[in-house]
Amino acid sequence: MKKVVLARLSLITPTGMRTDLLTSGMVVADEVQVEDGKVIVPVNVPDGFPGDLAELKATIEDRLGGLEEVENLLVVLTAEREASALAPEPPKLKKRPTEAPGRDMRPHSAKIPGVKTIIAVASGKGGVGKSTTAVNLALGLRSLGLKVGLLDADIYGPSMPRLLDITERPEIVGDRVIPIEKYGIKVMSMGFLMQEDNPVIWRGPMVVSALMQMTREVDWGTLDVMVLDMPPGTGDAQLTMAQQVPLQGAVIVSTPQDLALIDARKGLKMFKNVDVPIFGMIENMSTFICPHCGKPSDIFGHGGAEEDARRLGVPFLGAIPLHMAIRENSDAGTPIVVAEADSIHAKYYRDIALKVAARLFPEEDEE
Ligand SMILES: Nc1ncnc2c1ncn2[C@@H]1O[C@H](COP(=O)(O)OP(=O)(O)OP(=O)(O)O)[C@@H](O)[C@H]1O
Numbered sequence: 392m393k394k395v396v397l398a399r400l401s402l403i404t405p406t407g408m409r410t411d412l413l414t415s416g417m418v419v420a421d422e423v424q425v426e427d428g429k430v431i432v433p434v435n436v437p438d439g440f441p442g443d444l445a446e447l448k449a450t451i452e453d454r455l456g457g458l459e460e461v462e463n464l465l466v467v468l469t470a471e472r473e474a475s476a477l478a479p480e481p482p483k484l485k486k487r488p489t490e491a492p493g494r495d496m497r498p499h500s501a502k503i504p505g506v507k508t509i510i511a512v513a514s515g516k517g518g519v520g521k522s523t524t525a526v527n528l529a530l531g532l533r534s535l536g537l538k539v540g541l542l543d544a545d546i547y548g549p550s551m552p553r554l555l556d557i558t559e560r561p562e563i564v565g566d567r568v569i570p571i572e573k574y575g576i577k578v579m580s581m582g583f584l585m586q587e588d589n590p591v592i593w594r595g596p597m598v599v600s601a602l603m604q605m606t607r608e609v610d611w612g613t614l615d616v617m618v619l620d621m622p623p624g625t626g627d628a629q630l631t632m633a634q635q636v637p638l639q640g641a642v643i644v645s646t647p648q649d650l651a652l653i654d655a656r657k658g659l660k661m662f663k664n665v666d667v668p669i670f671g672m673i674e675n676m677s678t679f680i681c682p683h684c685g686k687p688s689d690i691f692g693h694g695g696a697e698e699d700a701r702r703l704g705v706p707f708l709g710a711i712p713l714h715m716a717i718r719e720n721s722d723a724g725t726p727i728v729v730a731e732a733d734s735i736h737a738k739y740y741r742d743i744a745l746k747v748a749a750r751l752f753p754e755e756d757e758e
Pocket residue numbers: 514516517518519520521522523524545548550623675676711712713714715717718719721722
């Protein structure tokens with residue numbers, strides 16, 4: 392079956408290219424996944440690709456979709472270069488278009504059907520616990536009775552398969568991917584589509600079209616809120632995501648160390664530049680609680696993010712201590728908000744979720 396798929400791909404020469412998809416290296420045979428009628432085709436779009444991405448995707452879908460054995464097909468466009476360079480309409484203006492704004496002053500047209508609100512969880516640098524925060528925040532929002540989706544857009548190292556212990560692959564029905572449900576939330580991650588030993592996505596920033604596929608071609612159903620776990624950092628890929636996804640707001644995760652705070656400030660600036668409101672900063676790994684004696688120690692200093700948030704005029708959403716139980720539960724794929732729902736740590740996350748929900752749904756708060 393894979394041979395037939397590859398043979399069909401070898402017959403496609405994209406407009407403006409001299410050679411077919413396989414010869415040009417745009418499709419690498421080992422990266423094409425074929426399993427029980429499910430076919431995933433990652434396409435590496437080269438720098439300066441002369442053709443039309445939508446047309447290319449449609450051609451591949453057309454040629455492969457006609458095969459009897461292909462039940463589900465997903466064509467994922469990826470690129471080695473700066474994501475912004477491949478944006479469908481490269482954003483020239485820093486500010487979003489202002490025509491037909493909603494009551495939150497964001498354009499209606501950009502909304503994803505069924506998805507009421509989207510919030511980004513971002514960090515200025517890697518390893519500060521952004522994904523752990525995103526997943527526990529999502530579950531905290533769920534515990535408030537909201538319908539929640541979690542989109543792992545951290546294409547450099549998608550962590551949701553590990554943090555939520557998800558090993559199955561999502562179903563593809565028609566041309567829509569069905570997100571995986573875990574602990575009452577709907578989850579989608581590039582990590583679900585890629586094999587661990589086949590790190591196609593890690594090679595470089597993903598093109599915007601791949602993110603668009605994850606937001607718009609996934610069957611999210613009805614969501615009150617989608618939590619978007621952004622890639623760490625403030626580069627072009629992140630900026631493009633912040634521009635292309637209709638975000639209601641962003642939260643920035645930082646550790647108390649100065650360096651992380653300097654990076655966090657870059658994150659704040661990035662969202663401000665594209666007119667996305669900052670809901671606030673979260674200080675992660677703030678105080679170390681000794682698992683033996685329960686004594687708190689401020690290993691990295693404490694309160695850095697809180698002071699910084701005050702200075703920068705953005706809300707401080709809360710501090711999460713550095714605690715073994717948080718890490719152990721993360722590693723076991725059972726986030727602390729569900730694993731130890733009555734613990735003080737789960738409460739910290741739920742308190743943050745409450746503040747975020749109050750910003751997302753202010754009108755319901757007023758009732
Ligand atoms: N409050 C905490 N207490 C203890 N361990 C934590 C805490 N927050 C995160 N961790 C641990 O720190 C490590 C990094 O966390 P995580 O993967 O969430 O970071 P990240 O910022 O998303 O990383 P990356 O930038 O690599 O995507 C993980 O092992 C996680 O379990």
